[in-house]
Amino acid sequence: MRKDILVYGAVGLAVAYLILFVPKPVAFSTNVSYIIIGLIFLALVYILVRTINGHFVGRRIVFLFVGIAVVLPFFMNVSQPIRVSPEVQIVYESVAQLKPGSKVLATFDYDPASAPELQPMAESFFRLCLERDLKIIIMGLWPQGPQQAELALQIALQDPAIVAKNLQRRVDYVNLGYQTGNEFVIQRMGTSFKSMFPRDVDGVPYDSIPLLKGVNNFSNIDYSFNLSAGVPGTVEWVQVAVDRYGLKVGAGNTGVQATGMYPYLRAGQLKGLLGGLSGAAEFERATGKTGSATFYMLPQSFSHVIVIAFIIIGNAAYFLGEKKKSKKEV
Numbered sequence: 001m002r003k004d005i006l007v008y009g010a011v012g013l014a015v016a017y018l019i020l021f022v023p024k025p026v027a028f029s030t031n032v033s034y035i036i037i038g039l040i041f042l043a044l045v046y047i048l049v050r051t052i053n054g055h056f057v058g059r060r061i062v063f064l065f066v067g068i069a070v071v072l073p074f075f076m077n078v079s080q081p082i083r084v085s086p087e088v089q090i091v092y093e094s095v096a097q098l099k100p101g102s103k104v105l106a107t108f109d110y111d112p113a114s115a116p117e118l119q120p121m122a123e124s125f126f127r128l129c130l131e132r133d134l135k136i137i138i139m140g141l142w143p144q145g146p147q148q149a150e151l152a153l154q155i156a157l158q159d160p161a162i163v164a165k166n167l168q169r170r171v172d173y174v175n176l177g178y179q180t181g182n183e184f185v186i187q188r189m190g191t192s193f194k195s196m197f198p199r200d201v202d203g204v205p206y207d208s209i210p211l212l213k214g215v216n217n218f219s220n221i222d223y224s225f226n227l228s229a230g231v232p233g234t235v236e237w238v239q240v241a242v243d244r245y246g247l248k249v250g251a252g253n254t255g256v257q258a259t260g261m262y263p264y265l266r267a268g269q270l271k272g273l274l275g276g277l278s279g280a281a282e283f284e285r286a287t288g289k290t291g292s293a294t295f296y297m298l299p300q301s302f303s304h305v306i307v308i309a310f311i312i313i314g315n316a317a318y319f320l321g322e323k324k325k326s327k328k329e330v
Contacts, residue, residue, distance in 0.1 A: 036076065037076075040068070044309045047061070048309075048312070048313050048316060051316050051317045051320070054320065057313075062310050065310070066303055066306055066307065069302040070302070073299040082282055082294065084285050084286045085282055087265055087273040088272065088279055088282040090250070090271055091225070091252075091272030094250055094272055095125070095128050095223060096128070098132065100134065101133065101134070101135060103134075103221050104129050104135065104136050104221070104223050105137050105218075105221045105247075106122075106136055106224070107138075107237065108139070108140040108142065108145030109142045109229065109230070109234075110142055110227055110254075111143075111144040111148070113229070117276050117277050118227045118253075118254065119148060120280040120281075120293035120296075121252035121274050122148065122149065122152035122252075124284050125152075125225055126155075130156055130159075130162045130172070131161060135173065136173040137173075137176065138175040138176060139178075139179065140178045140179075141180075141182060141185060141233075141236075142178070142229075142232075143178050145227075146175050146178050149175060153173065159289075170210060171210050173211070175200060176200050177197065177199075177200065179197060181196075182231075182232040183236045183240055186232075186240040187244075189241075190217055191217055192217060193206070193212070194207075194216075221247060222248070223248050224247050224248065224250070225250045225251070225252065226249055226252070227253075228252070228253050228254075229257065233257070234261055234264075235260075250272035250274075251272070252273075252274040253274070253275055255275060255277065255278075258274075258279065259275075261275075277296060281293040281294045281296075
């Protein structure tokens with residue numbers, strides 16, 4: 001068992017290294033890509049037929065197919081249709097309708113563990129805001145949230161259209177950093193931002209930051225976007241900033257957390273919602289700028305299809321075994 005774990009771990013690390021650090025070869029042509037997909041489908045059908053005939057596959061075959069489903073799409077020239085859902089469209093329209101110079105509060109409540117789902121949302125959101133000349137105020141209730149914001153901001157600032165604007169820190173965007181206190185921080189910001197963030201992340205006093213002139217509390221914020229992976233997060237922003245102070249808040253959540261946000265969305269307390277990697281890809285489609293979420297959606301979809309296929313095969317094996325058992329008992 002330990003040997004298996006070591007082997008699978010080594011293979012996993014090798015695959016991760018290839019994906020992240022090794023330059024990609026030229027992608028397969030579209031025709032070759034569809035041929036490969038067809039061969040994988042036929043292989044699954046073959047496994048299903050063998051299972052029905054009583055020849056069960058081991059878990060290593062399942063792991064192999066899942067590994068293929070995750071890695072192979074990186075080298076395939078296949079596009080996946082992405083439809084923008086209404087809740088994602090609301091986030092886009094909420095930002096697109098703001099006038100140039102409007103103040104946007106971006107709150108980062110997650111850490112690197114949730115970055116694969118939430119970081120693409122942050123990059124697209126920053127890019128959209130900066131393209132439309134909106135002023136961004138960044139903060140976080142998680143210690144590593146403002147750091148994730150900086151990473152996303154640097155990606156957005158590399159866009160040629162944004163580079164041409166010659167944007168300046170603390171004039172067009174500012175990072176206030178992290179503050180401990182959870183809901184108390186949100187509550188206090190309802191009356192005074194400065195009381196919670198007397199300085200920005202670089203130590204510059206609040207009153208010396210041009211962007212923050214006239215920004216006292218939530219009444220001076222035109223829209224807020226919360227990226228959340230847990231507590232504190234979107235729920236706390238809705239309960240305090242929305243319900244008590246009337247702040248307009250949109251949200252980007254991990255796939256696991258997003259399902260719990262729909263009651264707030266239906267009640268009108270949330271002005272839009274991006275859920276998981278699919279929500280991030282939909283937002284990229286809405287903004288017209290393809291990013292990492294769209295790129296990673298294909299491997300995710302492939303792996304989901306493979307898992308569903310083996311669930312069907314597993315159920316076939318189970319019912320076949322039960323049928324044989326009942327015959328023996330008779």
